[in-house]
Amino acid sequence: MSVLARSIGNAFRNKVRTGAVVAVLAVAIGLALSMLVANQAVAAKVAELNASVGTVLTVNPAGGQGFEGGGEPLTAEQAATAATVPNVTSVVGTKALRLRNATETAAQAAAQSAAGTQAGGTQGTGPGGGQGGPGGQNTTTLTTSLTAAVDAGTLGGRNQAAEGTTGSTGATQPVRSLPITATGIGAEVDSTGKALSITEGSGLGDYSAESTNALLGTTLAEKNGLKVGSTFTINDKTYTVAGLFDAGTTFGNNALYVTLPSAQTLAALPGELSTMIVTVDTLENVDSTKTAVQAALGTDKADVTQGQNLETAVSSLDSVKNISFIAFVAALGTAGLIILLIMVMLVRERRREIGVLKAIGAPNRTIGLQFVLEALVLVALGSVVGAAVASFASGGIASALISSNTSTTTAATTGRGMPGGAAGFPGGGAGFPGGGAGFPGGQNGPFGGASQLLTTVTASASPGVIAAGIAAVFGVAIIGALVPALLTARIRPIEVLRGE
Amino acid sequence: MIQVKNLVRTFKSGDRTIKPVNDVSFELEQGTLASIVGKSGSGKSTLLSLLGALDKPTSGDVVVNGVSLASMPDGKLTEYRRRDIGFVFQQFNLIPNLSAVDNVMLPMEFAGVRKSVRLARAKELLEQVQLDPEKHVRRINRLSGGEQQRVAIARALANEPKLILADEPTGNLDEQTGEHIIELLSSLSRDHNTTILVVTHDRQLANKTDRRFRLQQGRLTEEPARARVAAAATA
Numbered sequence: 001m002s003v004l005a006r007s008i009g010n011a012f013r014n015k016v017r018t019g020a021v022v023a024v025l026a027v028a029i030g031l032a033l034s035m036l037v038a039n040q041a042v043a044a045k046v047a048e049l050n051a052s053v054g055t056v057l058t059v060n061p062a063g064g065q066g067f068e069g070g071g072e073p074l075t076a077e078q079a080a081t082a083a084t085v086p087n088v089t090s091v092v093g094t095k096a097l098r099l100r101n102a103t104e105t106a107a108q109a110a111a112q113s114a115a116g117t118q119a120g121g122t123q124g125t126g127p128g129g130g131q132g133g134p135g136g137q138n139t140t141t142l143t144t145s146l147t148a149a150v151d152a153g154t155l156g157g158r159n160q161a162a163e164g165t166t167g168s169t170g171a172t173q174p175v176r177s178l179p180i181t182a183t184g185i186g187a188e189v190d191s192t193g194k195a196l197s198i199t200e201g202s203g204l205g206d207y208s209a210e211s212t213n214a215l216l217g218t219t220l221a222e223k224n225g226l227k228v229g230s231t232f233t234i235n236d237k238t239y240t241v242a243g244l245f246d247a248g249t250t251f252g253n254n255a256l257y258v259t260l261p262s263a264q265t266l267a268a269l270p271g272e273l274s275t276m277i278v279t280v281d282t283l284e285n286v287d288s289t290k291t292a293v294q295a296a297l298g299t300d301k302a303d304v305t306q307g308q309n310l311e312t313a314v315s316s317l318d319s320v321k322n323i324s325f326i327a328f329v330a331a332l333g334t335a336g337l338i339i340l341l342i343m344v345m346l347v348r349e350r351r352r353e354i355g356v357l358k359a360i361g362a363p364n365r366t367i368g369l370q371f372v373l374e375a376l377v378l379v380a381l382g383s384v385v386g387a388a389v390a391s392f393a394s395g396g397i398a399s400a401l402i403s404s405n406t407s408t409t410t411a412a413t414t415g416r417g418m419p420g421g422a423a424g425f426p427g428g429g430a431g432f433p434g435g436g437a438g439f440p441g442g443q444n445g446p447f448g449g450a451s452q453l454l455t456t457v458t459a460s461a462s463p464g465v466i467a468a469g470i471a472a473v474f475g476v477a478i479i480g481a482l483v484p485a486l487l488t489a490r491i492r493p494i495e496v497l498r499g500e
Numbered sequence: 501m502i503q504v505k506n507l508v509r510t511f512k513s514g515d516r517t518i519k520p521v522n523d524v525s526f527e528l529e530q531g532t533l534a535s536i537v538g539k540s541g542s543g544k545s546t547l548l549s550l551l552g553a554l555d556k557p558t559s560g561d562v563v564v565n566g567v568s569l570a571s572m573p574d575g576k577l578t579e580y581r582r583r584d585i586g587f588v589f590q591q592f593n594l595i596p597n598l599s600a601v602d603n604v605m606l607p608m609e610f611a612g613v614r615k616s617v618r619l620a621r622a623k624e625l626l627e628q629v630q631l632d633p634e635k636h637v638r639r640i641n642r643l644s645g646g647e648q649q650r651v652a653i654a655r656a657l658a659n660e661p662k663l664i665l666a667d668e669p670t671g672n673l674d675e676q677t678g679e680h681i682i683e684l685l686s687s688l689s690r691d692h693n694t695t696i697l698v699v700t701h702d703r704q705l706a707n708k709t710d711r712r713f714r715l716q717q718g719r720l721t722e723e724p725a726r727a728r729v730a731a732a733a734t735a
Contacts, residue, residue, distance in 0.1 A: 002609075006598070013597050356593040359554055360655065361582020361610045363575075494555040497593065 003366060007373035011381075018378070021342055025335060025382025029473050030389030032331035036469040037390060037462075038398035039324040046317050055283055056193035057290050059276040060303045071301075074273040078297055082278055085292045087285040094191055095184035095263035096274040099234060099256075102143035141179070142266060145233040148178045149223035149254040180220065181255040182234065183274075184263020190247060193277040196257070201228035201243030210261040213242035217253030234258075234266060278304075283314070320401050328469075332476050335382070339375050339480035347371065347484040355493040368485035375481030376474065383470045390466065502528045502551070502663065502695060507560035509546055520546040521557070522718030528697065528711070530662065533689035535698045535706040537723075538715035544699040545590065545667055547715065551697065552585050552665045553577045564663070582610050586656030588666035590699075592648045594640045600626060600651045601636045607658040618658075625654035630680055645672040653681060657688070664688070664696045670705055682708055 012018055059082065063071030076093065083091040188196050188203045196203070196215065204213050216226060221244050226232060230241045239258070247253050264270045280289045286306060294304040347354070357367055509521040520543030528534055538544050549555040551562055553569050561570040564584065572580065581587075586607075594603045601622045608618035626636050629650035640648060649672045656664055669685070670678035682705050688694045689710075698705060706712050712723045 002615075009597055352593070353595060356589075356595065357606070358578065359552070359581060359587055359589075359593070360607045361578060361585075361659075362606075363578055363610065366610065494549050497549070497554065497589070 003370050004373055007370050008377050010370070010374045011377040018381075021338070021378055022381045022385060024338055025378060026385035026389060028331050028335040028338060029379075029382050029386030029470075030393065031386075032328050032335060032473060033386055033390035033466055033469040034394040034397045035324045035328035035331060036472075037394035037465050038401055039321055039328055040462075040465045041398055042317050042321040042324065042402070046314055046321060055280040055286055056306075057278040057280060057286070057293060058192075058305050059278060059293065059297065060305070062299065062301050062303050064303075073269070074276060074302060076271045076273065078302065079273060079276050081296050082276060082293050085278075085289060085296050087281050087289045088278055088293065089281050090187070090279045092186045092189055092193070092277040092279075093260055093273040094186070094275050094277065095260055095267060095269070095272065096191070097182040097184070097234075097263055097267055098141045099144040099146065099180040099182050100141060101147050102145060102233075105143050142182070142235045144180060144182075144235075146180055146220065146224050146256075148180050149217070149219040150178045150250060152178055178254065182214075182263065182266075183255065183257050184260040184266075185257050186260040189277065190245075190252075190257075191275070191277070193279060196245045197247070198243045199246050201241065204242055204257070204259050207259045208261065209259060210265060211259045212237070212239050212262075213258075214239045215243045215245050215257040216241050217255045218244050218246050219250065219253040220256060237266070276302075317402075324398075324401060332472055335379070335473055336476035336480040339379060339477045340483055342378070343371055343375050343481050343484035344487070346374070347487050351491055351495075352497070354488050354491050355495065355497050358491070359493040359497060364489040367488045368482075371485045371488060372478060372481040375477055379474060379477040383473055386473075387466050387470065390469075501530055501565060503563040504551070505561045505563065507547070507550060507562065508558045509543075509550060509555065510558045519718045521550060524560070524715075524718075524720040526713065526720060526722065528695055530695055531689055531693040532711060533686060533696045533698070533709045534711040534713065535700055535709040536713045536715055536720075537700060537706050542715045543718050544715050547720070548665045548667055548697070548699055551663070552587055553580055582607065583659060584662045586659070586661035586664040588649075588652050588656045588664070588669045590667040590671065592645075592652040594648055594651055594655070596641045597639065599637045599639055600631060600643065600647075600654075603640060603651055604654045604658055607655060611659050613659075621658065622654070625657055626651070628657075628684060629654045630677060646674060646677060649673055650677070650681070653684075660692070660694075662695060664694060666696065666698045666700075668700055668702075669698060670700070670702050678702070678705075 059074065059078075061071040061074055074093070079091045079093045082088060183191050185191070186207050188198075188207065190196055198215065199218060201215075204211055204215060214232075221227065221230075221241065224232065226241050228241055228243060231238050232241070233239065245253075245257070247255065258266075260273075261270075264272060278289075278293055280286045290304050290306055294302070297304070354367055358364075504524055504526050507521055507524040508519065511518045511520070520541075522543075524547060536544050536547065546555070550557050553562075553572070557570065561568050563569070564580070569577065569580070587593075595606070598606070601619070604622035604625055605618045608621065613621075623633075623636060627633070631647060631650050631654070635643060635647060640651065643651065649669070653666070653669060656666065664685070666685070670681050673681060685696050685698070686708065689696050698709065700706055714721050714723055
C-alpha cells in the first residue's frame with residue numbers, strides 16, 4: 001500500500017467525521033470559488049469598459065452643449081494641440097451634419113412662404129435650419145434623398161409644437177420626420193470613440209481624405225431600401241453605401257458616417273470640428289490628462305468632459321471587484337484554517353500511530369507527506385462539492401454583490417440617458433435655437449445606460465476560473481497541512497510507546 | 501555484535517529520580533538468542549527501547565557492529581531502526597485500519613522494497629507465523645489478540661533485521677502457537693544469524709535461550725542458562 005493509498009484510506013477512517021469536514025470545507029471552498037467567479041466577471045467587465053470608452057475624453061466648443069449654448073467652433077489646430085498633451089494616444093475630430101429629406105424640406109419651405117413667416121433663424125434657411133438660433137454655429141443642415149428611419153412620434157410632435165410657439169405662427173405644421181444625423185469622422189469610431197460595429201460591407205478606408213463613400217445605420221438603410229453598393233445623395237452629391245453599421249440603438253442607427261474632410265466640404269467649413277474624441281492611454285491618467293487638455297485648449301475655447309456616469313459605474317464595479325477579492329481571500333483563508341485545525345486534531349489523535357511508524361523506520365518526510373495527502377484528499381472532496389455549489393450560486397452571489405454595491409450609483413444615474421429616438425436632436429423642430437455639439441445622443445447618450453452596464457455583468461463559473469480557484473485552495477491547503485505535518489516530526493516514538 | 505556499555509536511563513518523577521536502567525553492561529554475539537526476565541516495572545521495556553534506538557540513554561552507549569548509537573543523528577537512527585531492528589511490541593502496535601498483509605509490508609515500503617516483492621514476502625512471513633491465509637487481508641481490528649501478535653512478529657521479521665527485540669512475544673498465544681513462535685525465533689537465530697533479545701515472563705521461552713539475563717531494580721545480571729548448567733553438571 002502506497003503513501004497515497006494509505007492517505008486515502010485514512011481520510012475515510014471515520015466516515016461521519018469525514019462527511020462533516022467535507023461539508024464545512026465545501027461551504028468555504030464554494031464561497032471562495034463564487035467570489036472568484038464574481039471577481040473575474042467584474043474584472044472582465046471593467047477591462048472591457050476601460051478598453052472601449054473608459055479612457056475617452058470628449059472636447060466640445062466652450063459654451064456649446066447639444067443644441068443649446070454657443071461659442072466658437074473647434075479647429076484642426078486645436079486637435080493638433082490636444083494630440084501633444086502627454087498620455088494622449090489619439091485625437092479624432094468629428095463634424096456633425098443634420099440631413100433633411102429634400103422633398104419634405106421643399107414642401108415645408110413652400111408652406112412657410114405661404115404663411116408669410118419665417119422660423120427663428122437669422123440666416124433664413126427655413127424650418128429646421130438651426131443655423132440662426134441663439135449661439136448656433138456648429139450644426140449644418142443639408143438636404144438628402146434619404147428618409148429618416150425614426151418617426152417624429154409624440155416627442156417629435158411636442159418639440160415641433162414647442163418650436164412652433166416661437167418659430168411659427170398661425171399655420172398648422174405639416175407632419176415631419178426626424179432629421180438624419182450625418183457625422184464626419186477622422187477614424188473608424190463612432191461619435192463617442194467606440195469602434196464602429198460594421199455588420200456588412202467595409203469601412204471608409206482613409207478617413208483623412210475626401211470620399212464619396214458612406215456608412216449607413218442598419219435601420220436607415222432598411223428604411224430607404226439601400227444595401228452595400230447602393231447610392232444616395234447629400235446636397236445633390238451622390239454617395240455610395242460602403243458598409244452598414246449597427247449602433248445598438250434606434251436613434252444611433254438613424255445615422256450615417258462619412259469621412260471628416262467630406263463632412264467639412266459638405267458643410268463648406270473646412271478645418272472646423274464639431275467635437276474631438278481624445279483617447280488617454282490608461283484609466284489612471286484620465287483625470288490628469290483631462291486637466292492638461294483643458295489647460296492646453298483654454299477654458300474659454302473648449303469644454304473637456306469625461307463620461308461621468310461610466311466612471312461611476314467603473315468605480316462601483318471596482319469596489320465590487322475589491323470586495324469579492326477580499327471575500328475570496330477570506331474564504332480561502334478559512335478553508336486553510338479548517339484544514340489546519342482538522343489536521344492538528346488528527347495528528348494529536350494519531351500520536352501513537354505516528355510513534356509506531358517511526359519505531360519501524362518511517363522517515364519524517366514519509367509521515368508528513370501522508371498527512372498532507374490526507375488533507376488534500378479532504379480538500380479534493382470539498383472542492384468537488386464546492387465547485388458544484390459555486391456553479392449554482394456564483395451568479396446569484398455576484399448579482400447580490402453588484403446590486404448591493406451599486407444601488408446608490410444606479411439611482412443616481414438612472415434618467416440621465418435620453419430615450420432612444422429622441423436623444424440629442426430634439427427632433428423635427430423648426431428653427432432650432434442653437435448649435436453646439438450635435439452628437440447622436442449628446443454627451444449622455446452612450447453613458448446614460450450606466451445602470452445597465454452594472455446589471456449586464458454575467459458571472460458564469462467557467463472551467464478556467466474554477467480550476468484556478470481550486471489550485472489556490474490546494475495551495476492554501478498544503479500550507480495548512482504542512483504545519484501539522486511538521487508537528488509529526490517532533491513526535492518521539494518512545495514518548496507515545498512508553499505507555500506500555 | 502552488540503556492546504552495551506554502562507547504560508543508564510533516569511527519569512524525574514517529582515522530586516525523585518528513577519533509574520529503570522542503572523549501569524547496565526553486556527555483550528551479545530551475532531546470532532545469539534537471549535532473554536531478559538524480571539518483575540513488572542523492573543526496566544525491561546526501557547532497556548529494550550534503548551537498544552532499539554527508540555530512546556536515548558542518560559549516559560553510557562550502545563555500540564552495534566562498531567557504530568555508537570549515542571553519536572548517531574536522528575535520521576541515521578531512523579535508518580538503523582528500519583534496516584537493523586525488528587520490534588515486537590507487548591501491545592503489538594499494529595496500524596488498526598490496515599490489513600495484516602499491509603501491516604507486514606509497511607517496514608519494507610519504508611525500506612524501498614518493490615511492491616510485488618514486499619507482497620510476496622509479507623504473505624510468506626504470515627504463513628510462517630501460521631496466520632490463516634484468509635485472514636491475511638483482514639483488518640487488524642478484526643483479528644484476535646493472538647493473531648495480532650503473530651502479525652506483529654511477522655512485521656518485525658519483514659526487513660530481515662540483524663537484531664530482533666521482542667517484548668513478551670508469546671504472551672497472548674496459546675501453548676501450541678507459542679511453541680511454534682519459539683521455534684521460529686530459534687531457527688532465525690540459528691539459521692539466519694539473527695540476534696534476538698526477548699523480554700519474557702515465559703519460563704519455557706527463557707529456558708530455551710542461549711543466554712538469560714535478570715533485570716532487578718535497574719541492574720542486569722546474567723543467569724546461567726539451564727542447558728549450560730546441565731552441561732556443567734554432567735562434566
